[in-house]
Amino acid sequence: MSRLFISGGTLIDPERLSRQRAGLLVEDGVIRAILPEGSQAPRDAAVLDATDCYVAPGFIDPHGHIDGHTYTGQLSLLQGITTTVGGNCGFSPLCIGEFLKGQERFPIHQAEMVGMCALREAVGVMDPFVAAKSDQIHEMELLCSRALCEGAAGVSLGPSYTPGASLEEMEALCRLAKSFCRPVSIDTRMYSMTDLHSLAEAIELAEVTDCRMIISHFAYQYGVGVEYDALEMVELARMRGVDVHLDSGMYKDWSSAIGSALFEPVTMRDNGIELHHLRMATGEHIGQVPDRALYEHLRQAHPEDAVVVNTGDEEAVYTIQRYPLTMVSTDTGSYAPGEGHPQIAGSFPRYFRRMVTERGELTWEEAIYHTTLLPARVFGFEKKGRLRENMDADLVVFDPKALRDRADFPGLGQPNAAPEGMRAVIVGGEIAARDGVPTGAMAGRALAAGSFGPVHGVRRR
Ligand SMILES: [Zn+2]
Helix, strand or coil, rough: CCCCECCCCCCCCCCCCCEEEEEEEEEEEEEEEEEEECCCCCCEEEEEEEECEEEEEEEEEECCCCCCCCHHHHHHHHHCCEEECCCCCCCCCHHHHHHCCCCCCCEEEEEEEEEHHHHHHHHHCCCCCCCCCCCHHHHHHHHHHHCCCCCCEEEEEEECCCCCCCCCHHHHHHHHEEEEECCEEEECCCCCCCCCCCHHHHHHHHHHHHHCEEEEEEEHCCCCCCHHHHHHHHHHHHCCCCCCEEEECCCCCCEEEECCCCEEEEEEEEHHHHHEEEEEEECCCCCCCCCCCHHHHHHHHHHCCCCEECCCCCCCHEEEECCCCCCCCCCCCCCCCCCCCCCCHHHHHHHHHHHHHHHHCCCCHHHHHHHHHHHHHHHHCCCCCCCCCEEECCCEEEECCCEEEECCCCCCCCCCCCCEEEEEEECEEEEEEECCCCCCCCCEECCCCCCCCCCCCCCCC
């Protein structure tokens, strides 16, 4: 039996939005007891000193692209993320059961959505600009329900990467997700820079199929001057009873592969993206702002290279994070060391530094709620996101005065720089990172949906 006693810290409870100075006893991967301040450690327990620190449930990232990539999983761990949801934006492994089987030893817990783009490809729809035919939709439904049976956490739609996807095919997948009581996430289409039709489409999908819809990385989609209108649309939909949620990151600049449909000349034109907005985040041209010749060369020869798009508005990031139902997300992807977007290492510490410490927009309790219990409820992770006896012992111990992100964009800093102030991250009862260094614990498990309960109604804070 493994026992860990966390002493001297302040426990932040996202359920009651309260705090107390207390000790916390972890036994065999679960929270066994919360003991009064000053309690002695049980004799055989290892002791973790949390003096001057807050102790909270581990963060849950509702939108990542780790998908089994160990290095990226480690960077998430160092941010305090103990559970990630992968397979987003339409991209996922096709055989979710097989994928989950291979993930029983990982830095953090992983749940995995099944993605529409993967399903389209599997049934032979290779052109992102065409709609699937009805027999192909039927095949996609079969593959999708197999994935859901095997434990997919939900379905992800990626019409921004497959502009030809029809409402019919997306509706079919939403209905399947609904029948399994699992959520749908959507990377909304990009018709144009300030377009809200894409959001209306996502809300309509949720409304007609009655599924739980999560609008992905909201600031990247609508943080361009239309954020208030977009949030109002979400709020009005919720008042009509539509089960719509959103996740959003802490950066105004998003990132994707240069070869994707997002960087077709016509899409760039319609979205007001110009070459000077781009900066390469991976590959031999990392840090460079491409000119016309380099852009064409990269699309041809290096379509997988990631590029950061600098078109968003900083203030919109915070406006969206203020919304009572926003879940913080990273949109992290698998990069090589030294490459990528700072969201891979900085998002969650940046959220606390900006929203709590610097701007005073949220209390610590509220911010912890948004990063733990809220996503746990949206995805149905019943034993996560709560500081209670018998809940999973996924925990963070951090110094609130010292917590800050250090990651920055290639060319400006290190995208993989670990945050400061994170004293320990505990995954499944084991200390998986200490003072910014992974311990090599690999205590993360595959979270097959069905094993963690149905989704619940989510009340506002
Ligand atoms: Zn994404």
